[in-house]
Amino acid sequence: MTASADAEAAANELTPLADYLGSVLRRLRALPPLDLDLTQAHGNVLAEDVVAPHSFPAFDQAAVDGYAARWEDISGGGRGVGYVPTQSGGPGGRNVRLNVVGDLGAASWRPVRLTPGACFSVAAGAPLPLAADVVVPVEWTDQGMAAVEIFRVPKRGYGVRRAGEELPAGTLLARAGTYVSPALVAVFAATGIGHVVVRPSPRVVIVATGDELVDVGRGSQPGQTVDANSHALTAAAAEVGALAYRVGICDDDPEGLRGLLEDQTLRADLIITTGGTGTGPGDMVRRILSRREGSRAGPVTFTEVALYPGTSLGFGTVGAEEVPVVCLPGDTGAALIGFEVLARPAINLLAGAEPVFRPSVRAHLLETISSPVGLREFRPAHVAERRGGGYTVQPLNGGPYTLSGLAEANGLMVLGERVTTAAAGSTVDVLLLDRRR
Template sequence: MTATADAEAAANELTPLADYLGSVLRRLRALPPLDLDLTQAHGNVLAEDVVAPHAFPAFDQAAVDGYAARWEDISGGGRGPSYVPAPSGTPGGRSIRLNVVGDLGAASWRPVRLTPGSCFSVAAGAPLPVAADVVVPVEWTDQGMAAVEIFRTPKRGYGVRRAGEELPAGTLLARAGTYVSPALVAVFAATGIGHVVVRPSPRVVIVATGDELVDVGRGSQPGQVVDANSHALTAAAAEVGALAYRVGICDDDPEGLRGLLEDQTLRADLIITTGGTGTGPGDMVRRILSRREGGRAGPVTFTDVALYPGTALGFGTVGAEEVPVVCLPGDPGAALIGFEVLARPAIQLLAGAEPVFRPSVRAHLLETVSSPAGLREFRPAHVAERRGGGYTVQPLSGGPFTLSGLAEANGLLVLGERVTTAAAGSTVDVLLLDRRR
């Protein structure tokens, strides 16, 4: 049997990524909803539909600073206005004069009515007088105080916002599963909503494991590896919207690991570990968490998934509260890819967000690439929009294991299990990363 055939046979024993993700995500449920004050709801996901209890605008109001008038008065159809010569250069050669009978600001509340030949000076947001159906902008007038000359005639309804014009009462403002953005907060507030029911942001605890790990602030030495993973995964969890807590480094001590995870269940909705998921002599996480006790399987099941990089992933629950735990590989590149394909969707599901996966596009590949047989590869890449529509994707040098490539990437090129070579010019799938650049 050739080396290629050996590789394909080994890959056939792996669990397809789609099957594995489906089995994991089916075991998770969105967190119980909370009723939160509007100012605290930003960043969460709505747990139920939100309907406007009141109209917006709540009353007829001026949309611009100017003069609220009857359109028939300024259009020449009424009997009240007087016509006077207009300044040179004014279209039509004449202006209209109206009596200014009062001023209205945004805080005005007494109802007033227009009479023929009169108008009110109004500020943007001020309630409109009864019978007003147009607001003449200040710059179209001589800005008079007792009387005003109008040099241009706007269309009927100009400068006017009618009650409920934008959002009538009873309008569906947002559906369950919608992310509460700053703009949506404004919409809720404007229609009289002070509280909304949301899914809380998941509390995610990150633990790095391994006797070889040392904290940041120093260089790696033989027998020592700087813990990049827990810092990177904490940032990744926060980017998704989780409340992320970095516990730090846990040595490969069975009782220490069990005790640490048990303690963290008190403040976690999800625990992420990194390191020790393989089958080597130093892979203690897999050995400890998958150990059978009293005839029962361990709390975490480790699966060899058809994923490149990082085939070994773990998922299960720990503690009396059965808090979900995701176990990712120890290589930093594999840990970040594992987070993207497994931990990130789990966080999204707990948060009640839809969809749980990142958006993807089909892109024109700029460079021929090869991929391991039988594995679904996620490779750092740079994706760009093409003139005239569509996308191009450039794989970044170094492959999926390079941290520098991941740091530069704004997308992940996805090569399926049956793809061993993707030629330049072919069309491929790319996951879009929401990096802020």
Template sequence: MTATADAEAAANELMPLAEYLGSVLRRLRALPPLDLDLTQAHGNVLAGDVLAPHPYPAFDQAAIDGYAARWEDLASAGRIGSHPSFGKFEGGPRPVRLNVVGDLGAASWRPVRLTPGTCFSVAAGAPLPIGTDVVVPVHWTDQGMAAVEILHAPKRGSGVRRTGEELAAGQLLASAGTYVTPAMVATFAAAGIGHVIVRPSPRVVVVATGDELVDVGRPSQPGQVVDANSHALTAAAVEAGALAYRIGICDDDPEGLRGLLEDQTLRADLIITTGGTGTGPGDMLRRVLSRRDPGRGVVEFTDVALCPGATLGFGTVGGEEVPVVCLPGEPGAALIGFEVLARPVIQLLAGAEPVFRPSVKAHLLETVSSPGGLREFRPAHVAERRGGGHTVQPLAGGPYTLSGLAEANGLLVLGERVTSAAAGSTVDVLLLDRRR
């Protein structure tokens, strides 16, 4: 049997990534909903549909500063004439004169009515007099105070916002599973909503394990590896919408690790570890967490058909059965593992829909090879084509995945049966620069 055949046979023993993700995500449920004040809801996911309790605008109002009038009183504006301020209009309109019977601001509340030949001076947002069907812009008039001369006749309805014109009572404002954005906060407030039911942002704790790890601020030396993972994964969890906390480095001490994780179950909705997922002599985390201790939870480690990285862990820890995701120790593999496993878990806990990043079909600019039997996620740069569609340029992968990810705005996805993808072929790309 050839080396290639041996590799393919070994890969066939791995669990397909889609099957693994399905088995993990089916075990999880979104966090219980909370009733939050509108000012605190931004960034959370709606737990239910939000309907407008009231129309917006709530009353007929002026859309601009000007003069509220009846359109039929302006119908004669448009004949040839002259005006002492504007001069002679060769073929231009003859102004219409209306009496200004009052001023209305946004705080006005008494109902008033227009009579023929009259108008009101109004500010944008002011309630309109009964009978108004047009607001003439100030710059189309001589800006008179007791009486005004109107040079142009706007179209009927111009400058007017009717009740419920933008949002009708009972209209769907946002669906369950969507993130609350600043514009959405404004829409809810305008419709009279002061509280919304949301899923809380998951609290995520990140722990790096290994005796060899040292904190950032100095280069690696033989026997020492700078802990890049806990910093990167904490940032990734925040980007995914979580409240993330970096615990830092935990040595390869079984009791210390178990105690640390159990302490964190009091504050965490999800724990992410990195390192120690293999079967080598230094992979203490796998030995400790895969041990079935009653009341302490258990983590199952699975060899997944994934490149880079192969072994992922998922289970629960502590009496509270807090979910835990275990990622590889190699930084590039840890970040890819976060994208394919930890990020969907965070999205699911947050109640977001969908849980996966958006993807596009893209035109491959360079031929690439891929290990058979593994689903490879390779850093890439994706761009929109002028005539429509996308192109994708592969970046450094394999042992250089970390440096490739620093430049990437997408992940090129090559399936288990792909060993080579030719330039010009169509491939799938996950979009990293779009959060939702």
């Protein structure tokens, strides 16, 4: 049997990624909803539809600074003091003049009515006088105080915002599953909403395991590896919107690991470990969490998944509260890819967010690349919009060099299990990474 045939046979024994993800995500449920004050709701996901209890605007109001008037008085149909203007003045070059009978600001509350030939000086946001149907901008007038001369005539309704014009009462403002953005907070507040029911942001605890790990601030030495994983995964969890807590480094001590995980179940909705998922003599996480007790299987199942980079993933629950735990490989690039394909969807599902996966596009490949047989590869890439429409994608470092590629990437190119070579000019799927730059 050839080397390629051996590789293909080995790959056929792996669990397809889609099957694995389906089996994991079906076991998760969104967190119970909370009623939160509006100021605390940003960043969470709505647990139920939100309907406007009041209209916005709540009353007829001026949209610009100017003079609130009756359009018939300035268009020739009323009894304005002066003559009728056009866009550059009225007949014979004469302009309309109206009596200014008062001033209205945003804090004005007494209802007033316009009479023929009169107007009110108004500030943007001020209640509109009854019978007013136009606001003449200040710059189209001589800015008079007792009487005002109007140089240009706006269309009827200009500068006026009617009650409920933008959002009538009863409007569906947002559906369950919607992310609460700053703009949505403003919409809720403007329509009279002070509390909303949301799914809380998941509390995610990150633990790096391994006797070889040392903390950041130094270089790796033989027998030592700097813990980049817990820092990177904490940042990744926070980017999704989780409340992320980095526990730090846990040695390969069975009792220490069990005790640490048990303690963290008290404050976690999801625990992520990194390292120890393989079958080697030092892979303590897999040995401890998958250990059978009597006739019962361990709480975490480790699966060889058709994923590249990184094939060994673990999922299950720990503690009496049965807190979900995701176990990722120790290689930093593989851990970040594992986070993208498994932990990130799990966090979104717990948060009630939809969709749980990143958006994707189809893009034209700029360079011919090869991919491992039988594995679904996620390769860092740079995706760009083409001037004529569509996208192009440039592959970056992958495989054992995935970490350096991810630092530059704004996308992840997805190459299926049956793809061994992708030719330049072919079309591939690309997940869009959310890079806030």
